[in-house]
Amino acid sequence: MTHRSVEVPVIARVEGEGALHLRLEDGEIADLRLEIYEPPRFFESFLRGRHFSEVPDIVPRICGICPVAYQMSAVHGLEQLFEVQVPAGTRELRRLLYFGEWIESHVLHVFLLAAPDFLGYHDAIEMAAHEPELVKKALGIKRVGNDLMAAIGGREIHPVSPRVGGFSKAPRRLDLDPFLSRLEDALAELPGIADFAAGLERPSLPRPAEMVALVHPDEYAINEGGLASTDGRAFDATTFEAETREEHVAHSNALHSVMADSGEPYFVGPLARVNLNEERLTPVARECAARLGLHAPEPDPFLSMAARVVETALAIEESIRLIRGYEPPEPPCAEVSPRPGRAMWVTEAPRGILYHRYDVAGDGTIVEAKIVPPTAQNLRHMEADLRTFVPGVLDRSDEELQRLCEMVVRNYDPCISCATHFLRLEIERT
Amino acid sequence: MSLDVSASAVSEAEILAGVAPRVATVRRVVQEAYETYTYWLTLDDPVVRRAYRFEPGQINMFGVVGVGEIPISVSSDPARPMRLAHTIRATGRVTNVIKGLRPGDRVTLRGPFGRPWPVSAARGGNLLVVAGGLGLAPARPAIYRAIRDRGAFRRVIVLVGARGPEHMLFRHELDAWAQWLRFRGIETHLTVDIADDTWPYGEGVVTTLFPRASIDPRVTTVFTCGPEIMMRFAVRDLLGLGVPARRIWLSIERNMHCGVKLCGHCQLGPYFVCADGPIFRYDEIGELMGVAEL
């Protein structure tokens, strides 16, 4: 019997901390464990008893990479429960803020976290020594996303202006106008970036899976819409907890999100979104998709990176449109009076759908909270990918195998900080 | 609109010298005591270098570019202003970077600022210098001047205290003064709080040297410089001996950023230490020194 084990004690270039243990016996997977040692932080517990108005300041702290996503799921849910009419222009401004986060997060992933994988560098800094122009360009685009968030939210990490009811203060037109030329310059780079990404040699993983994303009749869904799946499912936030289910796997300590009826894992994120919203892609996004060879429906999760490039183009194009039509909401924030009940909402974080539920008392106090982040939903899928992928690359050296496994995980841009408060994953198989 | 600035006590010339930082080069670094080094500097611009003059007790704003600027007394001989010594103890942000300076490194200087020791006020009588620890650095230029002008004084007495032998600044120079300059009538007495076997001088706080100095209160002018607490005890004893408050001068420290009375940091009651001091007459500030946290 031959034993071989691959240990990745720290999966680098992901947000948060996780490890991968893989043990092979006679060419079979004997043990595959994606362990998350990110400590629990108990947000759902200490949300209880806090006033609803504090929620937009609490939940972004779950994740420094996609704070806006947390704020958006929370404020929309609570506003729906309280029947708040947000001032005209708020919707658009929120979309713009969120796109800033998409741009920032997607470019971060594509260039700083994932691309070094494909090119055999340890990191983007090493990569920059060889490809300085490319890396500088990418960082410049990322900067635009960050600056957009800062202009609207005060800062890119944990913005301060989003409130239940709108914004504490809205930017003036003249605060946003300077972004137009910067965004246009960034957009001009996108086709080139798509070609760069298309040129990367990537593994492929033909494992058809059900993908879930938000859909909206008029726009590329981000803050509002219903949920649809590539298998033809349609539901919404109010039935999210009925449609999906958290499951205990045999010999596992983990909770995985699976579809309630089939018990199968599902997949969320940019690729799911592009697949389900292809017809809403903007022109340059569409062009990028073509250059990347991304044709919906695209089942190969390794095209996630391509989907991020496509969505970056879309986010930039949409931002330009939104800034052109921007009228500051006046007043910036609606009056909000709480009422008791249950708030449920889903928005599209850069990594996929993010579900929030709040049970609220009559005085506006949070009684119970539940948050299901995208990475938690994808973990089961990630592990399934690994099991499909590993047998095909067993002939590689340990080092190479380790790198490839990491690539599979990183391809999801998993945000372990987000996932943690939700589950602790340890898989043991013999 | 022309401005009425008649209320300003600082002269235009002083201010012009103080506004623009000038680059200087470190020529020599000498360790003086524990964490304390003397930096010998020359100003780079030859015109400025030749024009530069300072009075004993004055300070320069000593700048390390990108790190900060701090007030430091010039510790060298005012008769030789082309080479400027600054004796600095590493205690914090700026001084810790200064500790790393080597010959050839560039710093900036602005100054000189402040009211000097009134060495000539002691002419005709006795000059008594009472210095503690690092306080010897600002007092040294006054001693140099007194040595050069020895004939103008009846007696020149230098009393220096430090925590221990390793904290005594300018040790070789002091040894030489104690040994040789007494033949020129410069009386030097040293003491440390805690002595060791190698220490040939006295033990105890600096005020224990007063009896040995046999101070004549009628004709003595005192310059004292050191930690505030030391100066307070020294002044108390001197007043007790009958030295009048208006003939006791001391050097005061306060945080400083500008040196020209516009940053507000160095205020002590009605005074700006950077311009009205750092040398004060005891009757000007005695009452203020007694107020906690002023």
Next chain:
Amino acid sequence: MSPKPRVAVFKMASCDGCQLQLLDAEDALLELAGAIEIANFAEASSRLEEGPYDVTLVEGSISTPEQVEQIKEIRAVSRFLMTIGACATSGGIQALRNGRDLAEVVRQVYPTPEYVRSLERSTPVAEHVKVDLELTGCPVDRGQLLGAIAWLLQGSVPRPPTTPVCIECKRRGYVCVVVARGEPCLGPVTRTGCGALCPAFARGCYGCFGPSQPPNTEALARRFLELGMSPVQVAEKFRFITGYAPAFRETAERLEREEASAT
């Protein structure tokens, strides 16, 4: 030229936001990479080298038994240890659980509480090992972080200002939300560093940079009560992102006792 200082970045319990400030430095990132050797920074690089490190940045609070050990190991291989952010310097938002029954907290979040290993309290790094420099903020301010690194490269340890947010609020010409709107703001007791962001956006500061120079939290609490808030509401203001910092914690506890004894 002396060899570049080896820098490591580690994380404890946190949201990753503070270390993301480095990746978000964009223009400065490559410059930074030129000035230091990044020896261990898992979020940015798969090159993970062993210590010793010249400068170690630690993000996050100590909240599991493993982390108590890990931080000691990190300290042992670090010449200069700098903690960054509210989690690392005051326990972070997750310290809101401190003082509550942990078993109950775990049950509220995890269906299978047995699997969760956590300490009763989420604590700042300085409660466990010696820390050479603390930078507060949730997240740390990027300018302050890069500035601190630049200072360290010059051979000196910076002293971040401890003056309240108000000073920056006024420098920037923002209109005071307490005075002009009658809304509570923690600016007068929170240290500056953020650039007075919240008042800039017409809302009160919620204290994410932690207590300022010995702050008069009691006087501010009295003011909030005058604005019509209940003692418990005022306590919640202090018991927030940096609520475990002693100055905020003590005032929150006193207010809670006051409310408890009133009812």
Next chain:
Amino acid sequence: MRFLDEEGFGRLMALLAARGYVVIGPTVRDGAIVLDRIDGAKDLPRGIREAQGPGAYRLEATGDHQLFAWSHGPDSAKRFLFPPREVLSTATRLEGELRVDPAPLPEVRYAFVGLRSCDLHAIEVQDRVFAIADPAYRKRREESFYVGVNCGHPGGTCFCDSMGTGPRCAAGFDLALTELGGGFTVEPGTARGEELLSELGSREATGAEAAAAAAVTDGARERMGRRLETDDLPGLLYRNREHPRWDQVASRCLTCTNCTMVCPTCFCNDVVDGISLDGTEATRTREWASCFSEEFSHMAPGDVRKSARSRYRQWLTHKFASWIDQFGTSGCVGCGRCITWCPVGIDVTEEIAAIRVTDGEVAVAEEVVA
């Protein structure tokens, strides 16, 4: 005395802009009247009034057409003449060489519109601090144009009358206006002002208009929100350094620095250095600082003013007493900003009055009390 109708006022604004001045005037932002760049009379707070008290400030609409029917907000000309943050010098360090470049002198010329008498006085107070040693200040100061407006609406915290600094503009202006219904009386204060006025097309004011203008400030004097007994303030404060009132005010004071920041004369500043990561580029910046910061009095052996008591005492004593020793004038012009913009509403006039009525009282040592 001349009279300028509303249109004439519009021409004044346009002329200032045409002459290359950056026009700074009152305008409403985030619930207060602040000073900012304005683009003509349309940006002024027309029909707006404010209510001020200790720690409280609210705007109200009056519905009338007055442009200056309010008392000043938090800003003063200080923000522009002595900017909150200003680069003093930059330095480059390359291969052992060091180059230090002082920041170039500012090019901007301001025209201030709507400054009140107290603020014109405050500028002259700051002149005594900066005019010699700060060439940038001096240049901005000398090249700016000052349009004062006589005050008819003192705020609830104003006491310029007690300080002898208002409400009527007495000096420091190029032009001084008094707003009457439908126009302004105008008085030039300098040749420069006279020259500008001559281009505006004004007419001689009638006797009734002159009388109305005088009545505006007379009325203001009567409606002054606060008073202060100024007799021998230095003596009073110097003898009461250990007065128990300092402890009492320290228990309320947040040491938040707001009073010093809004004060039009407070000048304390820090100089801070910054350096690039590679150590080659450095800047030295000056920024507003405050004696209420603990680190303000930092010295390696320890901060001098550790307690809030000592910091409050420093501030008040400096403003009303030692300023006179240092600069030959009081540091306070009675604008009341420090009272309004203190988040807990500490009132200097009340603190001084409290010390005055118990002049000579000394804090009793705690052992004795116990």
